[in-house]
Amino acid sequence: MKNAMLKLFVSISAFALCAITLLSLLFGYRSVLADTSKTVYRDDGSYRGTGTVTSATYSFACDDYKLIDGAEISSPPSFGNTDHSMKNTCGPLAGLNISAFYDRWCTELIPDYTPGVMFPSGYEYYMDKRLTQTKQALRNLYDLMETEKYGGATAETFKSGLKAYANNAGYSVSTSSFYSNRVSVNLNKLKTEINSDKVGVILCERFDYVYGIVVGGGSAKIVKEHNDAPHIMMVTGYLTYQFYQNGATVATETFLCVSSGFSSGDMGFVQLNDSFLAIDEAIIYSIY
Amino acid sequence: MEDKQDLFDKLMQMKDSYEPDPELPEKVLQKINQRESTVAFREPAPKWFWVALACLFAATVIVYCSVYFTRPFSNIKIYSAESLEMNEIDAMQNFVSQTKLNFLYFDNDEHNSVALVRKTGEKAYILQEFQGAGQSGFEYVKFRIVLLQNAQFEFYDVFTSLNDTTELYGIDIQYTVLSRMNKNEVYAKFEYEKYSYFLEVRTNDSGTAVLERYVGQLMN
Structure with a gap:
């Protein structure tokens, strides 16, 4: 009788243990599936992102050009990452760029850091001097955005991480959208915000990146790459150029000015209305 | 035994009845x-x-x-960004004296790195990045010194259509200037002795003034 009771108890316990293990595995797996189904913004340049990079450079006949519209921050911050223990850092780098931009007014947003200097022509930001203060700020943003866990930042972790970073320093964050469609943004809104000393970010499923616009010798050359890795970049303005040949307009192109978020800390452009470009979100950020 | 005898008889009969085809x-x-x-x-x-x-x-x-x-350029080798590895240079002067190479460079320790060919460890080019002070604001300077002969790198793309020319300190310089809102973007390239040099400057000043200033710094 005693043995029978013991057998029954062991059987029930084993069954319960198996059921718990199975359920936890099932729910755990489901939650992982749900997490990875979100876009993870992860390109960091030095590893050429985790996507495929292809040249998209093109030229066209052109004997003159003119800047017909635009607004830009004169010399925005653009940080890179030299700490190889942190990877897929575009989200934290965009967060650091935004923080450095607002550190001008929000002192100690990056502790013990002076972001730039005032010239007679306006405020100019320092380039990335790879200081301990900014490296530490990048590490904090990296952790707050759960970058290691996800292999990059999701839209949610980017937003919550940057908000937490600002809140921890005693500041608040407000956002508004300047999204227009997958290949363009609301330029009027961007212009208003840039002229009010604000910056934006774009979260892209895939993107083009322009290294240079070269006009001369009867042609215009747009040196750019297509990258299919999801990426986040700080937007600091836009420039609209009209290109002419024999007095006639041959092209009108608009380029967003961006701090790349690559490990190199490059600054460049994103060409709008490039059919390869896929913008998920375009957000104006304000820290106050 | 009888069966075998029968078979033998049959075979003998076949042999006797066979007539070869002439x-x-x-x-x-x-x-x-x-x-x-x-x-x-x-x-x-x-x-x-x-x-x-x-x-x-x-x-x-x-x-x-x-x-x-x-x-043309029968020996030119094209290097992709993936085939190179960037290594930081701590002190530029030490690096120059160690390598015993004689090239033009900015005496500046802000951001210097060397691009090495991953497979061979050869020094491909040196990248110097720093913030200079112009007449009315900062200037971002990016300067590349190509050490590898008969090589082509991805960054060359930006420098292939430079159509303005000027001569400074006896060096022929090809350049172009892109106007931005408040800044100019200057792209220039030149060769001096056996090395090729590529200069990018974002500045508030005019292109030629910037070239004079930075090429002057290199030569002096």
Whole structure:
């Protein structure tokens, strides 16, 4: 009788243990599936992102050009990452760029850091001097955005991480959208915000990146790459150029000015209305 | 035993009843001749065929050799960004004295790195980045010194259509300037002794003034 009771108890316990293990595995797996189904913004340049990079450079006949519209921050911050223990850092780098931009007014947003200097022509930001203060700020943003866990930042972790970073320093964050469609943004809104000393970010499923616009010798050359890795970049303005040949307009192109978020800390452009470009979100950020 | 005897008798009967075909040898010879006629060439190829074949071969060799030996930049190797690895340089002067290379560079320790070819460890180019002070604000300077001969890198793309030229300190410089809202973007390239140099400057000043300033710094 005693043995029978013991057998029954062991059987029930084993069954319960198996059921718990199975359920936890099932729910755990489901939650992982749900997490990875979100876009993870992860390109960091030095590893050429985790996507495929292809040249998209093109030229066209052109004997003159003119800047017909635009607004830009004169010399925005653009940080890179030299700490190889942190990877897929575009989200934290965009967060650091935004923080450095607002550190001008929000002192100690990056502790013990002076972001730039005032010239007679306006405020100019320092380039990335790879200081301990900014490296530490990048590490904090990296952790707050759960970058290691996800292999990059999701839209949610980017937003919550940057908000937490600002809140921890005693500041608040407000956002508004300047999204227009997958290949363009609301330029009027961007212009208003840039002229009010604000910056934006774009979260892209895939993107083009322009290294240079070269006009001369009867042609215009747009040196750019297509990258299919999801990426986040700080937007600091836009420039609209009209290109002419024999007095006639041959092209009108608009380029967003961006701090790349690559490990190199490059600054460049994103060409709008490039059919390869896929913008998920375009957000104006304000820290106050 | 009886079965075996029967079989033996049957075989003996067959042998006795067999009459050989008197035309068999002729038939076999006919068959052999037929086969040979299908396998062998009926006639050897004409001479003109061999002459034409030799001419075609000679023409192919001549065309291939002329294209191969006269092709432009026959030794140029293209390096993708993935094939290079950037390593930081702590002190530029130490690096220069260690490498014993004689090239122009900015005496500046802000951001210096060397691009090494991953497979061979060869020094491909040196990248110097720093923030200079212009007449009315900061200038972002990016300067590349290419050490590897007969090489081509991805960043060359930006420098292939520079159409303005100027001569500074006896060096021919090709450049172009892109106007932005409040800044100019200056792209310039030049060669000095055996190295190629690529300069990018984002500035508030005019392109030529910037070139004079930075090329002057390099030469002095």
